[in-house]
Amino acid sequence: MYTEKVMDHFTNPRNVGEITEPSGVGEVGNPTCGDIMKIFLKVEDNIIKDIKFKTFGCGAAIATSSMVTEMAKGKTLDEALQISNKAVAEMLDGLPPQKMHCSNLAADALKKAIEDYQSKQTV
Amino acid sequence: MRRVYFDHSATTPVHPAVAEEMYRYVNKTFGNPSSVHFFGREARKAVEEAREKVARAIGARPEEVIFTSGGTESDLMAIKGVAYANRSKGNHIITSAIEHHAVLENCHALEKEGFTVTVLPVDADGMVSPDSVAAAINDKTILITIMHANNEVGTVQPIQEIGRLAREKGILFHTDAVQSFGKIPVNVDELMVDFISISGHKIYAPKGIGALYIRKGVRWLPISLGGGQERKRRPGTENVPGIAALGKAAEIALDNMADEAARLTLLRDRIIKEVMENYSNIRLNGHPTRRLPNHINFSFEFIEGEALLLSLDLQGVAASSGSACTSGSLEPSHVLLAMGLPPEIAHGSLRITLGKDNTEEDVSYFLEVLPAIIERLRAMSPLYHKVSDDCETCAKTWCR
Numbered sequence: 045m046y047t048e049k050v051m052d053h054f055t056n057p058r059n060v061g062e063i064t065e066p067s068g069v070g071e072v073g074n075p076t077c078g079d080i081m082k083i084f085l086k087v088e089d090n091i092i093k094d095i096k097f098k099t100f101g102c103g104a105a106i107a108t109s110s111m112v113t114e115m116a117k118g119k120t121l122d123e124a125l126q127i128s129n130k131a132v133a134e135m136l137d138g139l140p141p142q143k144m145h146c147s148n149l150a151a152d153a154l155k156k157a158i159e160d161y162q163s164k165q166t167v
Numbered sequence: 168m169r170r171v172y173f174d175h176s177a178t179t180p181v182h183p184a185v186a187e188e189m190y191r192y193v194n195k196t197f198g199n200p201s202s203v204h205f206f207g208r209e210a211r212k213a214v215e216e217a218r219e220k221v222a223r224a225i226g227a228r229p230e231e232v233i234f235t236s237g238g239t240e241s242d243l244m245a246i247k248g249v250a251y252a253n254r255s256k257g258n259h260i261i262t263s264a265i266e267h268h269a270v271l272e273n274c275h276a277l278e279k280e281g282f283t284v285t286v287l288p289v290d291a292d293g294m295v296s297p298d299s300v301a302a303a304i305n306d307k308t309i310l311i312t313i314m315h316a317n318n319e320v321g322t323v324q325p326i327q328e329i330g331r332l333a334r335e336k337g338i339l340f341h342t343d344a345v346q347s348f349g350k351i352p353v354n355v356d357e358l359m360v361d362f363i364s365i366s367g368h369k370i371y372a373p374k375g376i377g378a379l380y381i382r383k384g385v386r387w388l389p390i391s392l393g394g395g396q397e398r399k400r401r402p403g404t405e406n407v408p409g410i411a412a413l414g415k416a417a418e419i420a421l422d423n424m425a426d427e428a429a430r431l432t433l434l435r436d437r438i439i440k441e442v443m444e445n446y447s448n449i450r451l452n453g454h455p456t457r458r459l460p461n462h463i464n465f466s467f468e469f470i471e472g473e474a475l476l477l478s479l480d481l482q483g484v485a486a487s488s489g490s491a492c493t494s495g496s497l498e499p500s501h502v503l504l505a506m507g508l509p510p511e512i513a514h515g516s517l518r519i520t521l522g523k524d525n526t527e528e529d530v531s532y533f534l535e536v537l538p539a540i541i542e543r544l545r546a547m548s549p550l551y552h553k554v555s556d557d558c559e560t561c562a563k564t565w566c567r
């Protein structure tokens with residue numbers, strides 16, 4: 045049911061863990077199924093220098109978390125904000141229809157983490 | 168890679184002796200049981216012998232057993248057949264919150280036709296209380312349908328007590344014995360039931376064959392109409408190979424039941440003991456003792472069930488889960504929720520159901536691969552570390 049890419053990111057997720065003094069943190073819960081995802085960012089000069097995640101969720105949730113961190117790493121904040129749920133799913137060669145909602149989690153958590161960082165900058 | 172099949176509540180492999188029996192009726196003895204000639208007579212003989220075997224396994228008379236396409240059809244026929252036949256007497260049906268969808272959906276469909284349905288709650292172990300059944304009975308009650316053993320958590324219901332109540336009040340009583348039949352004794356008189364649903368593919372017969380026991384003399388109407396097969400109670404040319412297979416499987420199950428139950432109970436209890444001892448934040452779902460001999464259901468907190476199943480599958484172990492992510496509907500199992508489990512805990516459920524080919528080595532292998540999987544998924548979980556961090560101030564209570 046899952047593509048090889050999904051299974052690869054599920055079995056060898058990239059960037060799992062936490063950042064001790066993060067520049068920003070985003071946590072989202074999935075109202076559809078109860079999954080939870082948390083993203084930690086290290087931002088320097090407007091660029092995502094490091095990114096880590098923790099996810100309580102299904103195979104698709106873990107794989108999309110892993111993929112979104114790979115996609116965001118090294119990007120500017122503006123570039124990272126452009127990453128859509130759909131783009132994450134596409135990078136994984138697609139998700140089963142009933143699992144599309146899982147990819148929402150990843151891009152939303154990233155967005156929240158960036159917003160968290162930005163809100164800290166303005167004060 | 169080693170493959171371990173721990174999902175016998177989902178389905179079972181066909182027993183070689185059953186396959187052989189079946190093959191005979193697919194291949195050589197192909198006649199239509201309604202035909203007068205030799206070919207027909209041979210097929211008829213197979214059907215009636217199988218009926219005797221199934222009847223013997225539940226302590227019934229052969230004419231009280233009819234063959235169906237499986238558990239789902241048996242449930243439908245029992246529930247709607249009683250409802251339609253007894254409309255003039257009343258319109259109230261009693262069932263429980265942990266029934267299989269085949270029962271619940273048919274009850275809900277009847278609600279749209281003017282029947283009223285009481286769905287009884289269960290306790291934390293998944294047990295229906297006979298007192299709650301007694302309290303729900305009114306003078307319009309025509310049917311009680313409560314399953315014998317639950318497919319998700321393995322809890323065995325107090326069917327005899329409920330049967331006694333039903334009989335005292337003159338109410339028809341159906342039990343879905345799809346999961347219990349062949350594993351623990353199912354006897355129509357001891358359990359005091361009027362209808363029993365049975366399915367072949369849970370007892371090493373193929374999919375798409377089942378049986379329904381209908382107590383002689385009860386008020387019941389057939390649902391499908393057509394030819395005279397099964398004495399008009401379930402028309403349609405008989406699935407002779409399937410029926411022969413079900414008969415054989417029932418015979419084998421009956422012959423081996425005590426020994427197999429004892430053997431599986433040892434394997435089951437070894438898994439339960441080792442897992443419960445070696446992990447924190449884990450619970451056994453279902454009744455601690457009144458459960459099927461082959462049935463285990465754990466909740467691993469902070470872990471989602473589908474991720475757990477995928478990880479086990481990568482190690483060759485096949486199991487299942489009541490997690491929302493595996494359900495297709497994205498709702499956690501209605502059984503676990505009815506038992507009062509918070510959705511997060513239902514999320515981490517793992518069902519292990521043992522069967523005839525499982526060995527001590529299979530259990531050892533499972534126990535060997537499990538720790539690394541649990542550790543990896545917990546390390547990935549944002550909920551896990553929280554326990555040590557800010558438990559004092561947290562509003563969630565389920566992780567304590």
Ligand SMILES: Cc1ncc(COP(=O)(O)O)c(C=O)c1O
Binds near residue numbers: 239242318345377
């Ligand atoms: C308790 C129970 N009832 C009914 C069924 C449905 O049986 P079948 O698959 O033969 O239609 C099942 C099978 O999943 C079951 O576990």
Ligand code: FES
Binds near residue numbers: 564
């Ligand atoms: S973090 Fe432990 S109870 Fe909430």
